[in-house]
Amino acid sequence: MKLLNLVALSLSLLPAVSGAPLDTSGPSPLVFQRQNQPANQLLSYIFQLFPVNVALRDAQGLLTIAEKAFALLAGFNTVENDVETGVCGDIVVIFARGTTEPGNVGSLVGPPLFGALRKRMGANGGQTLAVQGVDRYDASVTAYLQGGDASGSQQMADLVSKAMKQCPSSKIVMSGYSQGGQLVHNAARLLPASTMAAVSSVVIFGDPYSRFPVQGASPGKVRIFCHLGDDICVDGDIILLQHLTYFMDVDEAATYILANAK
Structure with a gap:
């Protein structure tokens, strides 16, 4: 029933993606713009339908649909190359x-982070941002339970x-x-110490390996965002609402990245 509700919601809100007014009554944690239409209520609708308090393996199909719907309705680009x-x-x-x-940068954290960075960099003398997502990585539940996709980990190291x-x-x-946090840790272990020393900053959201340092990275260059009660942040496998709301931290993350890039 939840799957059907999510599909029905996605279809019902498609006019909003093309520019029709949205209901903006009520509180929302964030505001997005899509073709000059405020979409703050959109996040509330999507998060109400994300599967929570369930094991990752049980929620895989629902999460896939929910994340694609979220990207579509928020107008996010999920591929950066x-x-x-x-x-x-x-x-x-x-x-x-x-x-x-979806894509190679996802929808829940990547695009909001890039948007926050571009906004600040544009106001800071027109600095430019380039983004590259990890492609050779199917982001499966099985790979997560095994400690992070090996192919994706290697590609991340190669891309750095x-x-x-x-x-x-x-x-x-x-x-x-x-x-993706597992991949960051794994890639860091694959890279030479000299390469990691040259990395400007490391920023991870909902990090399953939050209890461990990022090998080769100075602690002063690492920022890990973990919400209180997020089971994934302690290497668990239960999806709670805390794990789906790291978009709320992107402004702080952007400020941190820019401070380390000076």
Whole structure:
């Protein structure tokens, strides 16, 4: 029934994506803009229908649909390939999405983070941002339970090395959400110490390995966001609402990234 409700909600709100007015009554934790229409109520609707208090394996199908609907209705771009297409910026973010998320940067954390960075960088003398998502990574529940997708972990390490070579004057940031946090830790272990020492900052949201340091990264360059009560942050497998709301931390994360990029 919940799956049917989510599909019905997605279809009913499609006019909002194309520019029709949304109901903006009531509180909401964040405001998004889609074709100049406020969409703050949209988040409340989506989060009400995300599966919570259930094991990851049991919620996999629902999460996949919910995250795709969230991206569509919020108007998020879930694919970023700047490094692979030769684009550099003052800051380059290599980002790994969470389990079951769409595209290569997902929807729940990646796009809001990039938006927060671009807003601040644009106001700071027109600085530029380049973003690259981890592609060779199916973000499956099985891979999460095994400690993070091995292929994705290797690709993240390779992308960091490529970005440093391709964009020598850029500040390189490693970031991820949920299983993407596992990939950040795994990639750090795969990279030479000299490469990790050159990383500008490491920012992880809902980190399953939050109790462990990021190998090779100075503690002063690492910021881990873990909400109180988030079971994933203690390497658990239960999805609680706390794990779905890290978009609320993107402004603080953007400020941290920019401070370390000076």
